[in-house]
Amino acid sequence: MDVSLRSKVDQACRVAEEFTKLYYEAADKRRHLISRLYLDTGLLTWNGNGVMGNERIQKFYMDLPPTDHTLNTLDAQPILDEAVNGQLTYLIQVSGTVKYQEKVPKTFQQNFIVTAEGGKWKIVSDCFRLQEPITEKS
Template sequence: MEQKAKIDQACRTAEEFTKLYYESTDKRRHLISKLYLDTGLLTWNGNGITGNERIQKFYMDLPSSDHTLTTLDSQPILDNAVNGQLSFLIQVSGTVKYQDKGPKSFQQSFVITAQNDKWKIVSDCFRLQEPLASPDKS
């Protein structure tokens, strides 16, 4: 596939995929494991969870959420890096509100791959954007 066509496909796929992902996270969490490979990896604020069943349990234990996206970008991953398997890198930023707490900024990156006509998450890295602690000046 021509590179420009792959980039266009990556952008369209990112829009469709993130809409499904954040609707699932915010409203249908009990279905979230279907979006991950069986061996998928979630890194959530530095905590690693492997396997879609363990990821499902992790999400079910989180408080209810409401995500709002502000940026979305995607690009194809070079064929030789993924043995020719159609895969995309998706990068997202926005705000998330958990239960009655105020909104917090977040950043998230996904690597997704095509499997049986469905997109599956290979790797997912989520991070709340909080200021770094200032070093002690004593």
């Protein structure tokens, strides 16, 4: 791996650590602020349910039961400049467990595409999925 690519990957990983700390703190303790983390046109896909726009995403999160997330893995990579017209953009991948109210924790996976806007990281796209077996329909 060349030095400039390694540097970009290292920076993506540092951003991922900082960003996910903010995100999951907001999701678990400060949901009324979560819309600030999304672009105005941000997209959330939550277990197959699509929500577009930071205000609608805010309402969606406010309607969820209280959560407590624990991260197990975190990875990030830069998205090639050619794909995003040079806009600083990262793919962040997370897995862990989430506990809803007093229920048994469930495993989840979440992928974010974040981009730099006005000195802050904003979510372009967020895909959350509980890791439950696919059941065959009969």
